[in-house]
Amino acid sequence: MKKKIIVGNWKMSPATPEEAKSIFLKIKRSASRVRGVSVVICPSDVHLMALAKLSSKGNVRVGVQNVFWEDKGSFTGQISPAQAWNAGARYALVGHSEKRKLGETSADAAKKLFAVIRDGMTGIICVGEDTRDKDGNFFALLKDQLLASLAHISRHMLLHSTIVAYEPVWEIGRSDLQAMKSRDVHETAIFIRKVINDAFGPDIARALPILYGGSVSPENAHSIVYEGGVDGLLVGRQSLEPQAFSVIIKSMHPRHARK
Ligand code: PGA
Secondary structure, eight states: OOOEEEEEEOTTOOSSHHHHHHHHHHHHHHHTTOSSEEEEEEOOHHHHHHHHHHHSSSSEEEEESOOOSOSSSOOTTOOOHHHHHHTTOOEEEESOHHHHTTTOOHHHHHHHHHHHHHTTOEEEEEEOOSSOOTTOTHHHHHHHHHHHHTTTOOHHHHHHHEEEEEOOGGGTTSOGGGSOOHHHHHHHHHHHHHHHHHHHOHHHHHHSOEEEESSOOTTTHHHHHHHHTOSEEEESGGGGSHHHHHHHHHTTSTTOOOO
């Protein structure tokens, strides 16, 4: 069975390195008791090195939330994939909807995805529709966004170093009761695998890990993964709450029973 993957996206929190270390160590402690789950924390860049040091010896890796596609040059305010790697990042989020909202295009995301994989990281490419229409036109948009974001990567990169995170934009930051129904997650995951199958073939479609993100909580994590047919979760707010995040990690056990 494929390992489940739980990625925490800390966005712009917490404010201090002390808090970041304390949350990380609590997560590391609970993750060490769980088998069959890979845990990745994507803190903001200012916390990256400190957490990467704490991550050695343990099963929690760290990742960056964004990088630039160039490896050197005069690009004020950007972080290169090589810098991220040298700071300890082994994963990189690419094309998150909150970056796309600030102007990042799928063409930009495609260059970044290529660069992070070239420099040794696993790229987590985020895709998702802004809204859903009842005629299902959002599927075409999702397909375009996905294929455009994967434009520069080889089959080998896709097979070994890529994760797709499906995050419907309208589901991010809501209450867990409003999170997407597992059957809708399932339908979309099947659609994504079909797009990959048609473009890259069945082996890659079968192997490619697909995560769901958007208002994941301890209450809905297990059913989203097991009924939604995805390989893991991209978690925002609840990944900063060590107790809640620990329940999410534990709930990846196939026989996890909700209390
Ligand atoms: P949320 O965020 O879990 O707080 O909805 C998810 C994300 O933006 O990746």
